[in-house]
Amino acid sequence: MSTHDGAILDEAARWRSRDLAVLWHPCTQMREHPDVLPLLPVARGEGAWLVGHDGRRTLDAVSSWWTNLHGHAEPRIAAALARQAATLEQVILAGCSHPPAVELAERLLAIAPRQPGRPPLSKVFYADNGSAGVEVALKMAFHWFRNRGDEPRRTRFVALQNGYHGETLGALSVTDVPLYRRTYAPLLLEPVFAPSPDAWLAPAGQSAEGFAEDAADALAHLLDEHAGEVCAIVLEPLVQCAGGMRMHHPAYLRRVRELCDVHGIFLIADEIAVGFGRTGTMFACEQAGIQPDLMCLSKGLTGGFLPLAAVLATDAIYEGFLDDSRERAFLHSHSYTGNPLACAAALASLDIFEADGVLERNRATAARMGGLAHEIAALPHVVEARQCGMIVAFELAPDGRRGTRFDPARQVGLRAYRAALERGVLLRPLGEVLYWMPPYCIDAAQLDLLANVTAHAIREATT
Numbered sequence: 025m026s027t028h029d030g031a032i033l034d035e036a037a038r039w040r041s042r043d044l045a046v047l048w049h050p051c052t053q054m055r056e057h058p059d060v061l062p063l064l065p066v067a068r069g070e071g072a073w074l075v076g077h078d079g080r081r082t083l084d085a086v087s088s089w090w091t092n093l094h095g096h097a098e099p100r101i102a103a104a105l106a107r108q109a110a111t112l113e114q115v116i117l118a119g120c121s122h123p124p125a126v127e128l129a130e131r132l133l134a135i136a137p138r139q140p141g142r143p144p145l146s147k148v149f150y151a152d153n154g155s156a157g158v159e160v161a162l163k164m165a166f167h168w169f170r171n172r173g174d175e176p177r178r179t180r181f182v183a184l185q186n187g188y189h190g191e192t193l194g195a196l197s198v199t200d201v202p203l204y205r206r207t208y209a210p211l212l213l214e215p216v217f218a219p220s221p222d223a224w225l226a227p228a229g230q231s232a233e234g235f236a237e238d239a240a241d242a243l244a245h246l247l248d249e250h251a252g253e254v255c256a257i258v259l260e261p262l263v264q265c266a267g268g269m270r271m272h273h274p275a276y277l278r279r280v281r282e283l284c285d286v287h288g289i290f291l292i293a294d295e296i297a298v299g300f301g302r303t304g305t306m307f308a309c310e311q312a313g314i315q316p317d318l319m320c321l322s323k324g325l326t327g328g329f330l331p332l333a334a335v336l337a338t339d340a341i342y343e344g345f346l347d348d349s350r351e352r353a354f355l356h357s358h359s360y361t362g363n364p365l366a367c368a369a370a371l372a373s374l375d376i377f378e379a380d381g382v383l384e385r386n387r388a389t390a391a392r393m394g395g396l397a398h399e400i401a402a403l404p405h406v407v408e409a410r411q412c413g414m415i416v417a418f419e420l421a422p423d424g425r426r427g428t429r430f431d432p433a434r435q436v437g438l439r440a441y442r443a444a445l446e447r448g449v450l451l452r453p454l455g456e457v458l459y460w461m462p463p464y465c466i467d468a469a470q471l472d473l474l475a476n477v478t479a480h481a482i483r484e485a486t487t
């Protein structure tokens with residue numbers, strides 16, 4: 025090794041130790057760093073690659089927590105941000121207006137899901153991140169009924185088993201992933217959890233659609249039981265992402281839409297992870313032909329450049345807050361609500377969807393992903409490979425059969441993570457589910473690398 029190589033290696037090591045001296049990382053047992061869990065210092069990003077201080081490339085197969093759409097450091101978004109930063113970086117959105125916030129709202133409403141015969145989503149409320157967006161939607165739903173004067177108050181939400189909506193206390197309340205929720209349960213609201221339509225849970229021989237219908241029947245029963253208490257149902261359409269990339273049949277969403285109308289309650293679609301083309305259509309609700317009353321967007325909204333959330337609402341909801349009294353207004357705010365930089369990044373991302381024909385290109389990419397997934401599905405420890413657009417997930421089990429689980433002490437997910445990282449791919453298994461959720465710019469050679477490394481990681485972790 026030359027002294028030059030030594031110096032670069034030292035640089036990565038130096039960043040690791042400076043980091044661990046001062047940073048407390050998200051969603052991490054810090055004790056696992058650095059020995060059990062290697063820390064990956066990233067110097068820069070380029071397309072689907074994360075590049076280290078030594079120039080070593082790692083494929084970002086999880087789009088940096090599902091945020092990145094068009095690649096890292098995408099030049100067109102970077103340029104739009106630089107222009108906006110030199111024009112207007114931030115202004116209070118209460119009482120003021122600025123072009124990026126207005127234009128983004130117009131364009132989001134123009135592409136939002138439409139259902140014939142329903143008044144469209146017509147107003148946009150901004151928040152700073154996905155969890156905050158979910159808080160906004162929950163508070164709006166509750167407050168709307170309060171403004172209407174419903175007594176007794178409707179204070180409950182319906183959420184789905186195995187659903188995920190974020191980490192702040194309201195969003196965590198409607199989350200049903202025990203690892204995140206259980207510890208804080210004494211602090212949380214108690215929603216009514218309805219059975220998940222997750223097709224993976226269907227008994228042998230039952231179709232995904234049949235299972236979705238059964239889950240909808242169970243929901244109908246719960247709504248009857250809690251009639252008058254509930255103000256909204258919140259769900260992740262088509263894919264419960266943090267819950268293990270569990271997928272369900274769109275028939276479920278059609279039934280939920282009908283049930284919400286029958287009971288006069290709101291349907292909140294949390295498209296934070298699945299929105300912006302991830303499931304194959306711009307929004308997942310489109311595949312069921314339904315339109316929610318409130319739709320939460322974040323993650324990919326800015327192409328992965330900046331945190332921003334948008335909550336889209338119908339006029340019926342908006343008008344429920346118009347009054348002479350300020351208390352009836354939606355007084356929720358965040359300091360950076362509608363930040364111009366974040367809105368400019370989002371506008372640039374929407375431009376790229378059009379200029380590059382992203383949804384159409386993704387159809388070819390998704391087909392390629394499906395072909396590669398098919399080969400991996402043949403590995404002995406893979407029980408199922410499933411796909412929804414640009415999401416592919418592999419369910420692992422000790423003897424490749426449903427209903428069996430690895431001994432947690434084997435740390436299958438962690439071993440797969442390490443094995444993949446050593447070979448230049450950043451996977452981040454959800455328990456024993458390995459998944460691909462790559463930036464849309466991923467090319468054929470990168471997909472081949474991803475598939476080879478995934479197969480290797482599964483073999484290494486399971487034997």
Ligand SMILES: *Cc1c(COP(=O)(O)O)cnc(C)c1O
Nearest residue numbers: 153154155188189190294296297
């Ligand atoms: C990530 C996520 C959230 C929370 O978004 P944050 O920006 O991480 O707060 C909410 N809902 C869904 C479906 C998500 O995947």
